[in-house]
Amino acid sequence: MDAFTLIVASGLASAIMAMAMFFLYRASRRELCLMDWSFAGLSFLASNIVGGVAAARQLDHFLLPAIGNAFYIAGHFAIAAGLRRHLGLAPRYLLLGLMSTAIVLLHLLPFTQASVANRLLLFTPMIAVINFHVVSLIWRLPPGPERSAYLPLLVIELGFMVQLSLRTVYMVLNRDNHLTFLGSQILQTSGSLCVLVFLSVAGMCCAVIVIRHQELALRKASLTDSLTGWLNRRALHDAAHREFERTRRTGQPLAFIAFDIDHFKSVNDRYGHQTGDAAIRHVTDLAAHALRGYDALFRLGGEEFAVLVTGIAPQQVLHMAERVRALIEATPLPTDEGPVPMTVSLGVAALARQDASWEAALRRADNALYRSKKDGRNRCTPHELLVAAAA
Numbered sequence: 001m002d003a004f005t006l007i008v009a010s011g012l013a014s015a016i017m018a019m020a021m022f023f024l025y026r027a028s029r030r031e032l033c034l035m036d037w038s039f040a041g042l043s044f045l046a047s048n049i050v051g052g053v054a055a056a057r058q059l060d061h062f063l064l065p066a067i068g069n070a071f072y073i074a075g076h077f078a079i080a081a082g083l084r085r086h087l088g089l090a091p092r093y094l095l096l097g098l099m100s101t102a103i104v105l106l107h108l109l110p111f112t113q114a115s116v117a118n119r120l121l122l123f124t125p126m127i128a129v130i131n132f133h134v135v136s137l138i139w140r141l142p143p144g145p146e147r148s149a150y151l152p153l154l155v156i157e158l159g160f161m162v163q164l165s166l167r168t169v170y171m172v173l174n175r176d177n178h179l180t181f182l183g184s185q186i187l188q189t190s191g192s193l194c195v196l197v198f199l200s201v202a203g204m205c206c207a208v209i210v211i212r213h214q215e216l217a218l219r220k221a222s223l224t225d226s227l228t229g230w231l232n233r234r235a236l237h238d239a240a241h242r243e244f245e246r247t248r249r250t251g252q253p254l255a256f257i258a259f260d261i262d263h264f265k266s267v268n269d270r271y272g273h274q275t276g277d278a279a280i281r282h283v284t285d286l287a288a289h290a291l292r293g294y295d296a297l298f299r300l301g302g303e304e305f306a307v308l309v310t311g312i313a314p315q316q317v318l319h320m321a322e323r324v325r326a327l328i329e330a331t332p333l334p335t336d337e338g339p340v341p342m343t344v345s346l347g348v349a350a351l352a353r354q355d356a357s358w359e360a361a362l363r364r365a366d367n368a369l370y371r372s373k374k375d376g377r378n379r380c381t382p383h384e385l386l387v388a389a390a391a
Contacts, residue, residue, distance in 0.1 A: 004055045006192040010199055011048035014075075017041035017203035024207060028214065036082030036091060037206045043075035044199055065116075066107035069123055070100045076130045079202060083134055083153070086209060087141075099126070117171055124168050131161035149212030153205035160198050163190075225299040227277060228284040236298045236306065243296075243310055244358040247351060254310050254358070255317045258365035259287075259324070259346040261303040262377040267340065275335055282333045283342060290324045306362065314350050314382075321346045321380045329378060343378035345369055350383075 018041025025034035050068040074096055081091035103123065106112050112119055138154040141147050167190075223235035231239065247254045261267075261283055268276035280303060287305070288297060296308040309317050325346055332339035347368025351361040364383040372381040 004052065006196060007048050007051045007055060010192065010196045011045055011052060013196060013199035013203075014041050014044035014048055017199060018045060020203055020207065024210060028210070031086075031210050031214075033082040033086040034206075034210060036078050036085055037203070040075045040078035040082065041199075041203065043071045043078055047071035047075065062107055062113045065119060066104045069107070069119065070103045073103060073123065073126055073130070074100060076127050079157075079206070080130050080134045080137075082206065083137055083209075086213070087137065121168065121171060124164050128161050128164045128168075131157045131164070135161065145216055146213060149209050152208055153202070156198060156201045156205055160194060163194050228281060228299050230284055230288075230297040230299045230305070233298065233300050236300070236308075239296050239298075240308055240358040240362070243308060244351070247310070252311050253313060253317075253350060254308070254361065255312075255314060255348060255350040256362045256365040257307040257309060257317065257321045257324070257346060257348050258362065258369045259305055259307075259321075259344045260369065260373075262343045262345055262373075264303040271335060271337070271340065275333075275340075278335070279333050279340070279342060282331075283328055283344060286328050286331055287324045287344075290327045291320060306365070314348075317348055317350065318380065318382055321348050325378065325380050345372035345377045346380040347372055348380065348382045 018038050021034045021038035021041060025031060025038060028034070047068045050064055050071065054064045054068075077096045077099065081093060081096070085091045103126075106122065107119075112122060134157045135154055138147075138150040138157075141150060223231055223238075225232050243254055246252070261279065264276065264279065267279050283303075284297070284299070284305065287307070291297070291307060292309075298306045298308070300306055309320065312320075325344055329341075329343050332341050334340075347365045347370070349361050349364035349368055351358065355361060368381045368383040372379045375381070
């Protein structure tokens with residue numbers, strides 16, 4: 001395959017990448033990283049256009065490789081910038097501006113103009129560093145459901161970096177290779193083929209990252225209460241069933257703390273629904289602070305909540321529930337009209353050996369909660385079976 005054909009193929013791959021990322025951005029404007037990756041495609045396309053014009057007209061002016069290399073390195077940089085933006089980091093385009101200026105200025109040096117091999121030896125390490133930065137960003141990601149979406153990009157960037165390094169070593173060891181601008185020597189042809197593969201795959205890798213991120217965000221939204229950030233009733237069924245099956249296998253304790261806000265309707269009626277929402281957030285924030293960081297927290301509806309507690313004895317669950325009650329009582333809700341006292345009523349129940357499902361333990365916790373409300377509110381009541389287990 002001659003150099004011009006490879007340039008045209010790479011240009012088409014670059015254009016497809018730029019358009020695909022742009023149309024994905026049009027469908028999801030919050031994902032600004034897609035614009036970075038669209039810019040990457042445009043940069044690669046511009047580099048190929050420069051190369052195509054030079055090949056078609058047999059031009060060999062030193063400014064052509066200067067401009068082409070600047071655009072080419074900008075494409076790699078923009079992929080890294082998009083990944084950084086997606087991960088919540090600054091894209092650092094000022095650094096790209098400095099790099100592009102330096103690339104053009106370096107082409108004014110006699111060493112750079114002397115041979116294609118010199119230019120490759122000078123600029124290949126820059127590209128490899130950018131590739132390595134992308135690989136290191138993905139490698140340092142914590143384990144989780146999102147991490148697998150980044151692995152294809154890690155593989156393609158790592159592969160491209162390795163082939164760049166091998167080609168650089170080969171050139172250092174074989175300085176008698178007489179490479180020409182836009183030549184079809186095996187070293188340049190293999191490099192151009194690697195670029196074509198990289199461009200064809202990199203865009204798909206970037207799209208996979210965004211699509212997977214949106215998929216997980218939608219799943220989280222379907223299982224999470226938007227006001228409090230706690231899990232919803234739908235999530236309760238999955239989490240509780242999973243813990244129930246584990247309890248049956250391991251014999252570890254499982255318990256529920258059920259609670260709701262005392263006199264919540266009067267707060268809504270007196271201060272308005274906005275303050276009522278603030279009261280719910282206030283109570284759930286305090287409760288989460290009083291509980292363990294890994295306890296499963298659920299908003300069942302309105303001002304009703306449940307906590308799934310595993311791995312500790314019934315008496316310790318009672319202490320946790322009492323800690324929640326005391327902290328909320330001691331921390332009024334701040335409002336423009338002054339602090340509003342808040343209290344909760346709680347019920348605690350543990351899974352019993354004869355229970356056929358986790359719902360039985362939650363029902364007993366609800367019954368204990370209603371007992372707390374009947375006995376005057378702002379109290380924690382254990383179910384009789386939990387008291388017997390604790391004894």
